Amino acid sequence: MTAPIVEMKQVKKRFGYIEALRGADFTAYPGEVTAIVGDNGSGKSTLIKILSGGLKPDGGEIRIKDKAFSSLTVRQAMEQGITTVYQDLALDNCKDCAGNIFLGREIMKHRFFLDHKLMRQKTRELLNRLQIFIPDITQPVEKMSGGQRQALSIARAVYAGGDIMIFDEPTSAMGLKETSRIMRLFLELKKEGKTIILISHNLFQVFDIADRISVIHNGLLVDSFLTKDSSPQKLHEMIVEKEEGMTDEEMV
Amino acid sequence: MKKWFSRYSQQIFLFAVMMLICIVLTVQSKYFLTWKNIRNILEANSYRLILAIGMTFVIASGVMDLSAGAMVSMCGVIMAVGLHAGLPAGAAVVLGIGTGMAMGAINGVLIHYTGINFFILTLAASGMLRGISLMITDGKPITRFGQDFIFLGIGRIGEMQLSVIFAALLVMLSIPLMFHMKWGNYVQALGGNKDALEKSGIHVGGLRISVHMFLGVMAAVTAVIITARLNSAEPNAGMNMELDAITAAVMGGTAISGGRASIGGTVLAVLILGVIRNGLTLMSVSSDYQQWITGFLLLLSVLISEIRVRKTGTLMK
Numbered sequence: 001m002t003a004p005i006v007e008m009k010q011v012k013k014r015f016g017y018i019e020a021l022r023g024a025d026f027t028a029y030p031g032e033v034t035a036i037v038g039d040n041g042s043g044k045s046t047l048i049k050i051l052s053g054g055l056k057p058d059g060g061e062i063r064i065k066d067k068a069f070s071s072l073t074v075r076q077a078m079e080q081g082i083t084t085v086y087q088d089l090a091l092d093n094c095k096d097c098a099g100n101i102f103l104g105r106e107i108m109k110h111r112f113f114l115d116h117k118l119m120r121q122k123t124r125e126l127l128n129r130l131q132i133f134i135p136d137i138t139q140p141v142e143k144m145s146g147g148q149r150q151a152l153s154i155a156r157a158v159y160a161g162g163d164i165m166i167f168d169e170p171t172s173a174m175g176l177k178e179t180s181r182i183m184r185l186f187l188e189l190k191k192e193g194k195t196i197i198l199i200s201h202n203l204f205q206v207f208d209i210a211d212r213i214s215v216i217h218n219g220l221l222v223d224s225f226l227t228k229d230s231s232p233q234k235l236h237e238m239i240v241e242k243e244e245g246m247t248d249e250e251m252v
Numbered sequence: 253m254k255k256w257f258s259r260y261s262q263q264i265f266l267f268a269v270m271m272l273i274c275i276v277l278t279v280q281s282k283y284f285l286t287w288k289n290i291r292n293i294l295e296a297n298s299y300r301l302i303l304a305i306g307m308t309f310v311i312a313s314g315v316m317d318l319s320a321g322a323m324v325s326m327c328g329v330i331m332a333v334g335l336h337a338g339l340p341a342g343a344a345v346v347l348g349i350g351t352g353m354a355m356g357a358i359n360g361v362l363i364h365y366t367g368i369n370f371f372i373l374t375l376a377a378s379g380m381l382r383g384i385s386l387m388i389t390d391g392k393p394i395t396r397f398g399q400d401f402i403f404l405g406i407g408r409i410g411e412m413q414l415s416v417i418f419a420a421l422l423v424m425l426s427i428p429l430m431f432h433m434k435w436g437n438y439v440q441a442l443g444g445n446k447d448a449l450e451k452s453g454i455h456v457g458g459l460r461i462s463v464h465m466f467l468g469v470m471a472a473v474t475a476v477i478i479t480a481r482l483n484s485a486e487p488n489a490g491m492n493m494e495l496d497a498i499t500a501a502v503m504g505g506t507a508i509s510g511g512r513a514s515i516g517g518t519v520l521a522v523l524i525l526g527v528i529r530n531g532l533t534l535m536s537v538s539s540d541y542q543q544w545i546t547g548f549l550l551l552l553s554v555l556i557s558e559i560r561v562r563k564t565g566t567l568m569k
Binding site: 052054075090092094095100104105106108 | 449
């Protein structure tokens with residue numbers, strides 16, 4: 001079996017009285033789409049925020065491409081080839097499409113100056129390639145629809161081009177047509193050899209594209225299996241069962 | 253063209269307002285539209301513009317610094333102490349700029365790392381800095397400096413006072429810095445969405461400190477001009493100058509919640525405030541009204557900005 005590209009062991013994170021992760025494990029293999037599923041508040045987003053450097057864990061170990069870390073900064077995660085589309089999208093509403101796509105990785109001219117023209121041109125090309133339709137790419141992001149903003153956030157991740165791509169609920173604000181386009185994009189990225197980690201509540205979507213599914217419940221990994229060994233119905237029942245089986249203490 | 257008008261609507265509006273005020277004042281006073289008076293307006297507002305440029309960067313980054321006026325007085329006092337201790341003018345200016353940078357850095361560190369509200373923090377800093385200035389000077393102005401230092405405040409190159417040339421140069425440097433260079437781009441992003449900037453791998457703490465240091469440098473340059481011009485460093489110098497600077501930045505179109513800035517707008521706003529002050533003086537109106545008008549214009553600018561945000565349904569913080 002291929003060695004994992006990402007391995008998280010016994011990861012813990014507490015926010016005041018709330019124990020978001022209680023020693024969660026997670027593994028992703030190169031070139032695969034791994035979905036993380038679980039009910040709201042199960043710790044999925046906390047887990048990927050730790051992996052992408054947005055949060056510092058209280059304990060546990062993270063291994064990326066055989067390099068061990070006790071915690072990561074955003075910069076370190078980027079250097080390891082991790083690109084993330086966050087649930088909150090992490091867009092600057094005052095900037096336009098190019099301003100957001102190139103934030104932190106600007107194209108310069110004469111060494112010190114931003115090449116606005118080239119960045120806009122590359123943005124147009126990127127959005128066309130990804131079939132993302134935004135009529136006016138020079139308008140600030142605040143004037144765009146939720147779906148357009150989500151698509152822009154995905155486009156930014158594609159442009160950043162790491163080999164481990166994390167998507168946290170990437171299509172929650174999108175229409176059916178846009179969602180299927182993004183799903184096709186995920187499959188293309190997989191073909192290019194990217195490792196994709198996807199958080200989604202849409203189990204049918206998960207079964208459409210994921211190779212492997214990890215179920216997180218109450219801050220712990222409770223199951224991990226190949227998609228072909230399960231079905232959306234079975235997975236749904238598993239999540240509901242776990243939720244109903246929670247003690248009052250666990251609920252708190 | 254339509255997009256250009258929409259993008260610069262506030263600046264065009266300000267320009268029209270300024271023209272209107274100028275027309276009214278030209279009709280009211282025969283002295284208003286004279287070269288001497290125009291030069292007076294530019295000279296009297298050059299240092300205000302310098303501080304307002306610094307404040308524009310700070311506001312674009314999503315906070316405000318209420319200690320800017322006190323920083324001006326503190327830098328002036330430190331420079332004066334240095335000059336009286338025998339430092340040459342150049343070294344005293346460097347000392348003043350260093351003081352401004354250090355005070356800005358302390359503000360930046362405290363705002364970023366303590367999480368205390370910037371209003372409270374910079375208000376407290378203002379009180380403390382004024383107190384230190386008073387303690388150093390014993391409440392009395394420090395006067396009489398060498399001619400080479402005084403030259404920085406009243407010296408001229410041709411028809412124009414050095415301070416006006418400084419201000420013009422700083423404006424010309426600030427425009428590319430804010431809109432065409434990484435640092436300014438990040439400063440605006442810091443006000444637009446700090447989390448987005450952090451998630452892009454930018455060290456937000458360092459950036460926050462650097463913006464406040466920039467304001468510190470601008471406060472020090474302002475202090476050089478005021479101290480040299482008056483040939484006196486006063487512990488009460490720069491009183492309420494932060495109000496002028498905030499008013500100019502917000503009136504000029506810099507978003508009060510950060511994320512968007514306009515250097516041209518700040519220049520226009522400083523000129524409008526200057527023209528109003530000058531007009532009131534020409535019409536022999538008491539200077540008490542000038543303070544009232546500045547406060548009123550700040551309130552009006554914030555109201556207009558708020559209405560615009562609601563009307564366009566923006567998602568700004």
